[in-house]
Amino acid sequence: MNILARPTEQIRKIFFLLLFLFAALTFAQNFAQAQHLRLVRSSAQTGATAANTQIDIRIAYELGMSRPTTHLYEVTMTATNVRQPFIEVQFPTWVPGAYRTIDAARNVQEFRAGTTAGQTLPFTKTDTKTWRVETRGNSTLRVGYQVYADQLNVSGIHLDDTHAYFNGALLFPYIVGAKDRPVTLTINKPPRWATISTGLESAQGRASTFPAPDYDTFIDAPTEIGNQNVLRFNYQNIPYEIAIYGNHNYDLRKFQSDVESIVQSQVNMFGGAPYRRYVFIFHMTPSGGGGLEHLNSTSIGLRKYNGATEDGLDRFRGVTSHEFFHLWNVKRIRPDVLGPFNYAAQVPTRYLYISEGMTSYYGDLHILRSGVWTPEKYYKQQASQIQTLQRLPGRRILSVEESSINTWYTPDNSANNSFSYYTKGDILGMLLDLEIRQRTKNSRSLDDVFLLLYEKYALPKPGFPPGGFEAAVEEVAGSNFKEFFAKYVNGTEELPYERILAYAGLRLERKNDPTKPDLGITFPSEATANAIGINITGVSSESPAYNVLAPNDVILAVGGERTNATLFPLQVARFREGERVPMTIFRGDRLLEVSMTLVARPTVTYAISEDPSASAEQRALRAAWLIGKRT
The missing domain is CATH 2.60.40.3650 (Immunoglobulin-like)
Known part of the structure; x- marks a missing residue:
């Protein structure tokens, strides 16, 4: 049996050896396949495929x-x-x-x-x-x-x-x-x-x-x-081009002067420009159209005949300064997911309140610092931003980080559950700037935060990681800001306007305007004299109309009289508080008679003014903030 057992034992050993080799080979193949799938999935996320890696196209x-x-x-x-x-x-x-x-x-x-x-x-x-x-x-x-x-x-x-x-x-x-x-x-x-x-x-x-x-x-x-009109200037030996397409009524000498002033103020903040040339493209059209930032250029749409009004000029200055500041904030200082770009899918980030909102903050601040605006005009602009935010119920239920992520869609109930991260980010920039100045005895500011971010993360370096902005604020200020971000950025607590504005000797005044009752209804503001009815686009959850009217309702008449967007506020103003306002509306295909009780809800307006009793320390902080210097 021993003689017969030896071959059997050898066969058994060979069998287990082959089994081991087969298992090892299978594992290697599965591992390789898994690695291949991982590469393919990774490539799909970044816009590459395994078939196209290591190419020299x-x-x-x-x-x-x-x-x-x-x-x-x-x-x-x-x-x-x-x-x-x-x-x-x-x-x-x-x-x-x-x-x-x-x-x-x-x-x-x-x-x-x-x-x-x-x-x-x-x-x-x-x-x-x-x-x-x-x-x-x-x-x-x-x-x-x-x-x-x-x-x-x-x-x-x-x-x-x-x-x-x-x-x-x-x-x-x-x-x-x-x-x-x-x-x-x-x-x-x-x-x-x-x-x-x-x-x-x-x-x-x-x-x-x-x-x-x-x-x-x-x-x-x-x-x-x-054959666009082209204006040119130089600053610090760098050429700038202003290309203007379309007819318009802007004074081009003043137009160029304002652009130059904004460029100089922003370039001085960062200590130089990160490009060899820069191009502004302006399209003068009947409806305008905002702006879009680029690496060393921007494209801006303006209403062609707004050049004769101060509001039109401020619109031009605001969008120009905003888009120009973007060449630092978002084109070079950016969240790490915003470049290199994945063009194949949405790229959400919770930091658009920084990339866009704080760009709005600095855009307007540099119109002031450049000498184009007075402090009073800047205060008016910031008060308007506060008023816009405070009128939106969504600020109570949505954080500014969530608002940033949600930018890829517009909720159907946006009038009540959303707000713009541009607006709140702008206000947060101002409050954060003043808070840093207060804590550091006016020796540091939000300017220093962006200079630090530029030093650590500017393109071609990877963008700042999650928590990178908050860490930069704490490094610059030398103190803990976790509570600030938890309450006002991650959370939904009301912003501490009065407390922080007081650091700069400023007061926030709230005024009720009873002549302008706030009905909580939004609708297109422009109407022709013969237009019939108004299409409701939103109803505030904090208004008396919330349980009576709905978006997409069409109000045909008020108190038995035909209405339109121009007449509607005047017709409602005829009624007193506590009276019921009868209305005829279309809701879908149904013609309805409805009414709402008019309650005292005057429009609240906000104003920022300088406190005449401000201390020397408060006045010094305010002066340094407005001109962009530290003490």
């Missing part, structure tokens, strides 16, 4: 506009040094700075793919924004398509017989996995258009060709092409 775009009246751009994208079996051509779903889904691919038409030799290559549209192109062994590919462009706004694209304008994210796709590769753009413009205004620098000797080190930089440069 070069990408060249060519932009044509041969038929501008059709609103159709003609685009070709040529990729060289391609070594993969396929490439994925993908359009962004959002534009950095405009935190909403835009689906750039929706206006793409007549997509095609091939080689430079004319060979057609197969392609498949794999989702709403992506085309997969098979290479068939070719190292050079060419993709072509047209894009319909009839949106003249700061995050849009436009082409007609007067000019061309584009935000690159809506016109140019990236190759998945190759956003870090160098890019060039060649623009073929009509000969009658003399000027290209863009933050990109042209290649030497080729005025219509623009290289960029990567896709992020490439699309971060809006471009205006045509």
Whole structure:
């Protein structure tokens, strides 16, 4: 038996050895597969795929506009040094700075793919924004398509017989996995258009060709092409260009002077400019349209005939100063998720109250510091911000961090459960600035916080991590701010306006205006003389109308008289407190008679003024704050 057992024992050992080797091989394969899946998932999150890693692709775009009246751009994208079996051509779903889904691919038409030799290559549209192109062994590919462009706004694209304008994210796709590769753009413009205004620098000797080190930089440069009016100035040996498209009634000498003053004030705060040139693009249109920040440029929409009113000029100054401050705050100092960008999905962050709200704070503050505004005008602006926030019930139930995250959608009940992180972030910037100055005996400020963030986190370094802003505040102030952030940033406690404004010898005054009853109803304010009815867009939960009226109701009459947006407040003012106000409304398809009891709810207005009894210490803090210095 022993003789017969030996072979059996050997077989058993060989069997277990093979079993061990098989298990080890299976484990290795599973581990490799898991690693591959991890890479694929990670790549999907960052806009790359495993198939496109470690590539040395070069990408060249060519932009044509041969038929501008059709609103159709003609685009070709040529990729060289391609070594993969396929490439994925993908359009962004959002534009950095405009935190909403835009689906750039929706206006793409007549997509095609091939080689430079004319060979057609197969392609498949794999989702709403992506085309997969098979290479068939070719190292050079060419993709072509047209894009319909009839949106003249700061995050849009436009082409007609007067000019061309584009935000690159809506016109140019990236190759998945190759956003870090160098890019060039060649623009073929009509000969009658003399000027290209863009933050990109042209290649030497080729005025219509623009290289960029990567896709992020490439699309971060809006471009205006045509015969726009161009103003120029220099500050600290850096050239600035102001490109203005459209007719308007602004005094260009004063217009340029205000821009120069704002630039000088902000550049002085940071001790210099982080670019070699800067371009302002202004579109003068009937409706205006806000602004959008970029790496060394900005695009701004203004109402074309607002240049003759002080309100119109303040609108121009405010948006210009806001967008210019963005070149530091958000383009270089930013939350770590905001660059390098994932264009394929929404990118929520709880810090937009810093990136946008505190940009609003510094935007207005620098209009003052530049000498364009008086202190009294600045106080009025900040009081208006406080009034706006205090009228919104959402401030009681939503933190400013939650408001930041929620920017990607608008709740249907936004009138009662939301507010703008721009507004509260602006106010928080002011309160935080004064709080730091008070705790440090006016030796440090919020300016120092942003200078520290710039030193530690500015592009090309990674952005500040969660908790990074709070840590910078505590480092600058040398004290604990956890309670401040817990109450007013993470939480929903009412902001301590009076206490903190008093540090600077300022008073916040609340006044009730009984001549302007606050009905808690929002509706479009403009109405023609013959318009019938008003469409309700919101009803405040703190108003007497909340249990009577609803959004989308149409008020046809008040007290038996036809109404419109102009007449409605005047008609309601005829009734006294405690009286019932009868109204005829449409709710959907139903005609209803309703009434609400008028209660004393006068409009509350706010004003900030200097306290004549302020101490020397309070006056010194206020003076240093307003001019941007420390004691």
